Amino acid sequence: MNVVFPRSLPELFAALAEPGARILAGGTDLLVRLRAQPEAAAPATLVSLERIAALHNVAEEAGGQSHSLDGVFGPARLPGTLHRVVRLGAACTHAELLAHPLVRARLPVLAQALAVLGSPPVRNMGTLGGNLCTASPAGDCLPPLLALGAEVELASASGARRLALADFLLGPGRTALAPGEALIAVHVPVPGVDVRQHFEKVGRREALAVAVVSLAALVRLGHGGIIAEARLAWGSVGPTVWRCPEAEAALIGRRLSLTALSEAAALVRARVRPIDDVRASADYRREVAGNLLLRLAEL
Amino acid sequence: MPSSKSAPRCDALAKATGAERYALDLAPADCLFAGAFRPGAVLGIAHGRLRGLDPASVAAALAVPGVLRVLTAADVPGTNRQGIVHKDQPVLCGEVIRHAGDPVALVLAESALALRRGLAALRADIEPLPGVFNPEEALKKGAPLVHAGRKGGNLLLSALIEKGDARQALKSAPVVLRGEFSTPVQEHAFLETQCGFAQLLPDGVLDMTVSTQAPFRDRFEIGHALGLDPLTIRVRSPYLGGGFGGKDGSTVQCLLGLAALCAGGRPVRMAWDREESILAGYKRHAVRLRYTLGADEDGTLLALSCRLTYDTGAYAHLGGEVMELGMEHAAGPYRVPNVRVEGRLAYTNNPIAGAFRGFGVAQVSPAFEGLLDALAAKLCLDPLELRRKNALHTGDENSSGVTLTSSVHLAQCLDELAAHPHWTGREAWRVAAPPLTRRGVGVSCVFNGMGYGRGLPDMAIAKVELTEAGDFLIYTSVPDMGQGNAAAFALLAAQELNQPPEGIRLVQPDTERCHPSGSSSAGRTTYTYGNALLKACAAMRAKLLTRAAMALMADEAEALELVPGAVQHRTTGRSLPLAALARFLSRDDRLSVAEFLMPVAQDRPDTGRGFAIGFPHLFFAFAAHLARIEVDELTGRVRVCDYVCVTDGGRVLGRSCFDQQAQGGAAQGIGFALTEDFQVRQGLIQTRDLSTCLIPTALDLPDIESLAVDGCEPTGPRGLKGVGEVGLNGPAPALAAALEDAIGTRLRDFPLNPERVLAALKKRRPSSKSGRESGTNSATKAGPKPVAKLGPESGPKPGLKPGLKSERRRA
Numbered sequence A: 001m002n003v004v005f006p007r008s009l010p011e012l013f014a015a016l017a018e019p020g021a022r023i024l025a026g027g028t029d030l031l032v033r034l035r036a037q038p039e040a041a042a043p044a045t046l047v048s049l050e051r052i053a054a055l056h057n058v059a060e061e062a063g064g065q066s067h068s069l070d071g072v073f074g075p076a077r078l079p080g081t082l083h084r085v086v087r088l089g090a091a092c093t094h095a096e097l098l099a100h101p102l103v104r105a106r107l108p109v110l111a112q113a114l115a116v117l118g119s120p121p122v123r124n125m126g127t128l129g130g131n132l133c134t135a136s137p138a139g140d141c142l143p144p145l146l147a148l149g150a151e152v153e154l155a156s157a158s159g160a161r162r163l164a165l166a167d168f169l170l171g172p173g174r175t176a177l178a179p180g181e182a183l184i185a186v187h188v189p190v191p192g193v194d195v196r197q198h199f200e201k202v203g204r205r206e207a208l209a210v211a212v213v214s215l216a217a218l219v220r221l222g223h224g225g226i227i228a229e230a231r232l233a234w235g236s237v238g239p240t241v242w243r244c245p246e247a248e249a250a251l252i253g254r255r256l257s258l259t260a261l262s263e264a265a266a267l268v269r270a271r272v273r274p275i276d277d278v279r280a281s282a283d284y285r286r287e288v289a290g291n292l293l294l295r296l297a298e299l
Numbered sequence B: 001m002p003s004s005k006s007a008p009r010c011d012a013l014a015k016a017t018g019a020e021r022y023a024l025d026l027a028p029a030d031c032l033f034a035g036a037f038r039p040g041a042v043l044g045i046a047h048g049r050l051r052g053l054d055p056a057s058v059a060a061a062l063a064v065p066g067v068l069r070v071l072t073a074a075d076v077p078g079t080n081r082q083g084i085v086h087k088d089q090p091v092l093c094g095e096v097i098r099h100a101g102d103p104v105a106l107v108l109a110e111s112a113l114a115l116r117r118g119l120a121a122l123r124a125d126i127e128p129l130p131g132v133f134n135p136e137e138a139l140k141k142g143a144p145l146v147h148a149g150r151k152g153g154n155l156l157l158s159a160l161i162e163k164g165d166a167r168q169a170l171k172s173a174p175v176v177l178r179g180e181f182s183t184p185v186q187e188h189a190f191l192e193t194q195c196g197f198a199q200l201l202p203d204g205v206l207d208m209t210v211s212t213q214a215p216f217r218d219r220f221e222i223g224h225a226l227g228l229d230p231l232t233i234r235v236r237s238p239y240l241g242g243g244f245g246g247k248d249g250s251t252v253q254c255l256l257g258l259a260a261l262c263a264g265g266r267p268v269r270m271a272w273d274r275e276e277s278i279l280a281g282y283k284r285h286a287v288r289l290r291y292t293l294g295a296d297e298d299g300t301l302l303a304l305s306c307r308l309t310y311d312t313g314a315y316a317h318l319g320g321e322v323m324e325l326g327m328e329h330a331a332g333p334y335r336v337p338n339v340r341v342e343g344r345l346a347y348t349n350n351p352i353a354g355a356f357r358g359f360g361v362a363q364v365s366p367a368f369e370g371l372l373d374a375l376a377a378k379l380c381l382d383p384l385e386l387r388r389k390n391a392l393h394t395g396d397e398n399s400s401g402v403t404l405t406s407s408v409h410l411a412q413c414l415d416e417l418a419a420h421p422h423w424t425g426r427e428a429w430r431v432a433a434p435p436l437t438r439r440g441v442g443v444s445c446v447f448n449g450m451g452y453g454r455g456l457p458d459m460a461i462a463k464v465e466l467t468e469a470g471d472f473l474i475y476t477s478v479p480d481m482g483q484g485n486a487a488a489f490a491l492l493a494a495q496e497l498n499q500p501p502e503g504i505r506l507v508q509p510d511t512e513r514c515h516p517s518g519s520s521s522a523g524r525t526t527y528t529y530g531n532a533l534l535k536a537c538a539a540m541r542a543k544l545l546t547r548a549a550m551a552l553m554a555d556e557a558e559a560l561e562l563v564p565g566a567v568q569h570r571t572t573g574r575s576l577p578l579a580a581l582a583r584f585l586s587r588d589d590r591l592s593v594a595e596f597l598m599p600v601a602q603d604r605p606d607t608g609r610g611f612a613i614g615f616p617h618l619f620f621a622f623a624a625h626l627a628r629i630e631v632d633e634l635t636g637r638v639r640v641c642d643y644v645c646v647t648d649g650g651r652v653l654g655r656s657c658f659d660q661q662a663q664g665g666a667a668q669g670i671g672f673a674l675t676e677d678f679q680v681r682q683g684l685i686q687t688r689d690l691s692t693c694l695i696p697t698a699l700d701l702p703d704i705e706s707l708a709v710d711g712c713e714p715t716g717p718r719g720l721k722g723v724g725e726v727g728l729n730g731p732a733p734a735l736a737a738a739l740e741d742a743i744g745t746r747l748r749d750f751p752l753n754p755e756r757v758l759a760a761l762k763k764r765r766p767s768s769k770s771g772r773e774s775g776t777n778s779a780t781k782a783g784p785k786p787v788a789k790l791g792p793e794s795g796p797k798p799g800l801k802p803g804l805k806s807e808r809r810r811a
């Protein structure tokens, strides 16, 4: 197997146009998977993103450049956002993002997810782009970015395009990436200061544990602590990140009380359809998917 | 002299810098690669009739460039049967596979890549047979037989320990408690998987370097399986990257020996990858336990009766010995006059169970301790007090009828714990639980026998050499799998010979250079070899003083002493460097060899039936453990906040090694009790790699406080006892007790996973305000706190979590 190190996007696209080329970011998913596969299925060339500076940036930009602001779950942007967007380069490692002041200040829900992703070595190697392109229902960056209404920027030799993250993630291990296309960046609208951000991952141990259930929640509180809007996204309870519009709606006009949250939790339990696997039973996932909402009472 | 307190263990630097050479690091560059073909796992078959390898696939494998041989059972010389006590495990299966990891072919190749391709090309034709996956089912009439035609069917061993009349005593006991428990399979998950290399030398010697706990015994196991004279096999065992029992007995050895026999004199290496290690390696026995405990109203234990069913999987390995030790410990470290312990060990088509640190005892500990807590609750007694009341002391008769003439400092362990702030302050800590969190504190009291037990001589032979350079070489015949016995040997020798640490060097076990000794196991490694070593060193010292007398013109050896690097005359200070003295002596004269045989129980009781060997034991390490935990009400997750172990290991030789054994044992026990959850369905391992076999990480473990009581075992080297295993036995019962303290329910099936904890919380929730069902001693336990109140919307909010608060400030 050959590994190439393009230094610019045009070089990257040229390398990806070769038959049997596959992007290698941190390799923490790809190399694990290749090891388990029959040799015949291995790519001919791995194209490393390591040396492409354009993929390693984090910057804050004025909003409004987006091509498609509306995701499937309503408008991508929470009312009251600052009309600012944080652009995260796809090849940023989790550790870089976690240490970045913009991520910590503007996107604590993402920072909380990054903080519990894998372990320090995995965060040093693994990238945001790899996490999204792997499209695992347990990927820790997915629920926060979906709740935030993020968009992905894709590009190939034939041009660039933007998609809502929800439209990018098609199923377990499946994305809207076209052949020869790379994920360049993720654009995240910055929530307003009145939005509470919360992420919790339930794994079977404290580190190096795949999520059994996770919840990203953004709650905008209006006057007197009344919920004006709620965005809830669960990981590991379905084939892709799961949303529950009914529970979100049920919270509007209420306070973040245990009563209101328990009612929303009941809606969640009635609707969520998780599966059994070696890590947890469907029943446990259903129960906990609801329970995790109660933690919002501590916000 | 080397101080036991400050000196780092002698292997620390080489290991920390990566300089230490483990088995595979020593393999020559021109090694061939050997690998086993284990088709059961691929086909999803745990029990099947092997019709054969698909000949076309064998041809395809042999057509892979670099693949040299595809060996099958037909190529195995000798009996093709391995096993330590029972020779029941084929090196390569010819007719039947009995578990999904059974090997049916061995591929020999020029490179790792060729080996991988060759193995990938092979196909086996296997007709599935009905399997049996539950030991209780296995013992029923008509169950599929794991070893067809075997007398006794699937019952490998049934044994009984009977002392007094437990049935009668239970009938008349004022308080009787019952409980059923189960403990899971556990994977050793050592860092260094099973590996080694071997070469058939021109003189016919099979020269092997293997990551093994028992190099001397391995020769006999390999010789029997492959039809070789055991004494033509040389086994070397450099430092192991972990063993925990999983490298006691043949892992790669027989396969590797076979490969070397067929390699035309070239060296061959074999290393199992993590998946193969989990698939084919030995595991801790899963056990079901049914217990009945009888006591007086004041808490004095009167009788204990229990029935234990151990699942040994497809092959015996050390199953009988594991069950024996479990049975011997089944009544806990307590005085119990009437005891009846029934044990049954069954073959199933599950993965092979074998030796694992805490050897059968880790499984019974949560049961006897569980019932002790139930008794404390029922009688409104402090659980620690109840244990103190019944604890064994030196001179007591234990549950097997052995009078403990050895050192027993369990009461001091309990005293130490009773005075610990985590125990005295438990109530205040408990009620200060954060929102949505329950807190609990639990204790446990455990022990672990040392040595092989009666009938199986527990022996070691130490050899010490004064080199020409004037330093000492210790030929350590008992491997160091990481537990620090090599460091202990170096320290013992340095002290006995009065030399600085750099004056002592170690030769790791090598059947050609070292003398035969037992395995690195059973809490006997430092005890037995250490005693032999002290004897050898004392003899060496005496010899050197006498030999130096001439040169120093001293007519009494007593006037001389060993000092670092020299023999010195006490009064005049005249000295002879050891290097100079060495040149006076022939090699034979520079050697000292001594042996030690572990003492055994003299009044061999007639309480045990069915044990061929290994019953009973005389020496035990004891420990009392305390756990403080938090339970999250929303997820059922248990966090271990603090952990304390107080250990009676006799006198402490080296504090850091002692603490590491206590802490490492507790850590492995915490994994066993909480996170690991090894799963097997229909004989097929679901926990196939380390992404699902969740051994605890640094974040899952608190700092583990290790305390030592000031004991002394008079027969031990410098008064020490083996402490390698006892630490593993404490966490399961201590955590179950802490959990019960937190949520009001005793979980008796392990692991205490979030699923079970959440279900228990949910079950109790409706009645959570009415206090606990039994045991209402408010001094030790209050009723469970109600779940977070579902208050009105305007009600007070639970406190902020510090972490979240700071995150928000930044937002």
Ligand SMILES: Cc1cc2nc3c(=O)[nH]c(=O)nc-3n(C[C@H](O)[C@H](O)[C@H](O)COP(=O)(O)OP(=O)(O)OC[C@H]3O[C@@H](n4cnc5c(N)ncnc54)[C@H](O)[C@@H]3O)c2cc1C
Residues within 6 Å of the ligand: A022, A023, A024, A025, A026, A027, A028, A029, A030, A031, A032, A049, A090, A091, A116, A117, A118, A119, A122, A125, A126, A127, A128, A129, A130, A131, A132, A133, A134, A138, A139, A140, A141, A177, A181, A182, A183, A184, A208, A209, A210, A211
């Ligand atoms: C021990 C361990 C623990 C882990 N723990 C967690 C965890 O707790 N939570 C979690 O979410 N994940 C976890 N992971 C999975 C993994 O680390 C993450 O998903 C990580 O973000 C993957 O990023 P990467 O850069 O390593 O991706 P790679 O492995 O390099 O790539 C993954 C896939 O994405 C493609 N790809 C990568 N970048 C791009 C791009 N820019 N454009 C197009 N395609 C691209 C690759 O071709 C490949 O198909 C763990 C992995 C390991 C090995």
